[in-house]
Amino acid sequence: MIGKQIRIERIMDRRTNRTVIVPMDHGVTLGPIPGLIDMGKTVDLVARGGANAVVGHLGLALHGHRGYGRDIGLILHLSASTSLGLSPNKKVLVNSVERAIKMGADCVSVHINIGSEDESSMLSDLGMVSQMCIEWGMPLLAMMYARGPKIKDETDVNAVKIAARVGAELGADIVKTSYTGDPDSFREVVEGCPVPVVIAGGSRLSDFDTLKMIEGAMKAGAAGLSVGRNVFQHEHPDRLVRAACAIVHENKSAEEAIELLSVPIEPICE
Numbered sequence: 001m002i003g004k005q006i007r008i009e010r011i012m013d014r015r016t017n018r019t020v021i022v023p024m025d026h027g028v029t030l031g032p033i034p035g036l037i038d039m040g041k042t043v044d045l046v047a048r049g050g051a052n053a054v055v056g057h058l059g060l061a062l063h064g065h066r067g068y069g070r071d072i073g074l075i076l077h078l079s080a081s082t083s084l085g086l087s088p089n090k091k092v093l094v095n096s097v098e099r100a101i102k103m104g105a106d107c108v109s110v111h112i113n114i115g116s117e118d119e120s121s122m123l124s125d126l127g128m129v130s131q132m133c134i135e136w137g138m139p140l141l142a143m144m145y146a147r148g149p150k151i152k153d154e155t156d157v158n159a160v161k162i163a164a165r166v167g168a169e170l171g172a173d174i175v176k177t178s179y180t181g182d183p184d185s186f187r188e189v190v191e192g193c194p195v196p197v198v199i200a201g202g203s204r205l206s207d208f209d210t211l212k213m214i215e216g217a218m219k220a221g222a223a224g225l226s227v228g229r230n231v232f233q234h235e236h237p238d239r240l241v242r243a244a245c246a247i248v249h250e251n252k253s254a255e256e257a258i259e260l261l262s263v264p265i266e267p268i269c270e
Helices: 002-008 026-030 039-049 058-063 097-102 119-136 157-169 183-191 207-219 237-250 254-262
Strands: 019-023 053-056 073-077 107-114 140-146 174-177 197-200 224-226
Touching: 019 237, 039 053, 039 058, 039 237, 053 058, 058 073, 097 119, 107 119, 107 157, 119 140, 140 157, 157 174, 157 183, 183 197, 183 207, 197 207, 207 224, 207 237, 207 254, 224 237, 237 254
Parallel strands: 019 053, 019 224, 053 073, 073 107, 107 140, 140 174, 174 197, 197 224
Antiparallel strands: none
């Protein structure tokens, strides 16, 4: 398992065993939305802010990652669906672990909707990808959401607990899931999942609400965050990432971290 351990250190801070991840896989689901028009520029900004890794499809690796600026971990996303499809919640595999290795990825990710009408096929895909990750020593990030006809509230702690646990049971090294709204309830999710848990960002929030959510998750024992639109659609993605890193890696409060949003970050000459 040494290969997997080496790669995990490229996406998680070895001092804190925590991570700040910026997902940028939305181009397949939603198209060229603001913040993802120039992926290379956005990757450079979040790397400048101190993010540990970005998530994206093959296009990110080909057209936007590691073009210039500071280095940053690459998590290649293997599953997809579009907002125009008949079943947007049905994620299908569009890439492989072997291709991720060829692209220089440090980790792979898959998206699973627990409770979906297509849950069984997505679980089958997760199991297969997990086996290949063990075979090749590749870390696996499982994005586990409670979404489907029987799910009335996607942040309900009982549903989120199941979704997170399924990811760990099927071999994920890191589980990404929805924040349940407060530290006490999310602590149940973390305690019920034997691998590190990071929170998803969800819909757009105010800067302070985003940082308070991150602070609450860390108080609950989370291993960090995987927040997309609240970061890459921010006026200053680098500053927001720096503020998030202050909470995740330095145990700062949201009140302390938000002060960093008013301080520019100078580009680093490589």
